[in-house]
Amino acid sequence: MPERADAARNRARVLTAAEDLFAERGARNVTMDDIAKAAGVGRGTLYRRYPDRAAIALALLDDHERVLQEKLMGGDPPLGPGAPPAERLAAFYTAMVDLLDRHSHLALAAEVGHSRFTTGAYGFWRAHVRALLVDAGTPDPDALVDVALAPLAPEVFRHQREERALPVDRITAALRVLARGLTT
Amino acid sequence: MPERADAARNRARVLTAAEDLFAERGARNVTMDDIAKAAGVGRGTLYRRYPDRAAIALALLDDHERVLQEKLMGGDPPLGPGAPPAERLAAFYTAMVDLLDRHSHLALAAEVGHSRFTTGAYGFWRAHVRALLVDAGTPDPDALVDVALAPLAPEVFRHQREERALPVDRITAALRVLARGLTT
């Protein structure tokens, strides 16, 4: 059974309203009530589809992440298959920083603390990086993979950008150093 | 003016009660009310000294952290001064993992998300690791230092230990690999 027309319309309204609110005042200062009000929808309707803010942010992020995921699997090197693992890892870091830079408000909304690790996206990044580490002959990839992904936590990125006022390209360069260190 | 005797007694009761509760059911499931009740103290008294859970956890962590901080500054090598920076960094990682292992419930309570970076302790670790990176001749230590500290986030440690069921020594070994990669 396909989705009902009014339900689809409301879903779209919720997503665009949430995106606006997150961008405007940061996810921390947006309540479920705010989103419902802004979307012109009742609380019940909102909760029917999205149990919490993270679910909404995740839905919004999903599109952007899927694009990157496809590039990783079937795109051109060095992001896609073909390049040596050290270069693919560096390219992955660069792409992730770019993603964080463009959508950090969403990332922060979606991945508060623990929940970060339980999203499907984290599983994908993890599998990808783990494969690269295996390919590069790094010892104990299962332990190192979470270490390699830790600097991509949205909180870390936000801290570097805002508290430390680091430009994006310096963060990228630092992660390139890390990529080199982990694959040799 | 010294602290009044009854105030000191109440502070001690709050701290031990909080430590017990955190250890017993995890910081996430302990409310300020719980702590006040368990300490036999009113809400107002509790809030007078500690504005939130993080402040209490921080006070509890403080002692343990100070011990390590002193070892870093004036203890024996390789933790203290004297050893080459690569070894000191590796020793620092090992000591931090040990600290996390023994007090992860407190660390998780104290450093939820963003607040992690604003604690005095983070500033200390940051300065220490930054100096080691400078010493090792690593490029752009200001950008790399937060990368180097990211894997020590309590959430990452908890994920590795519990979700991934990694033993402590494998986490330590992985961080030693990282230390080598960052100082060469």
Add this chain to the structure above:
DNA sequence: AAATAACTGGACACTGCGTCCACTTATAGC
């Protein structure tokens, strides 16, 4: 013993969460 300043604790108002259910509306079969 009285003065005083700090400390105490529970009542209170408030915010945000999540649920529930009576009502509405889109779709399918007649």
Add this chain to the structure above:
DNA sequence: GCTATAAGTGGACGCAGTGTCCAGTTATTT
């Protein structure tokens, strides 16, 4: 078209936890 019905809707409700406030209490000083 018209009705049946199941999905979808929305706001009222109860709850949990936060943080504040102030009248009363208690340690300390003179």
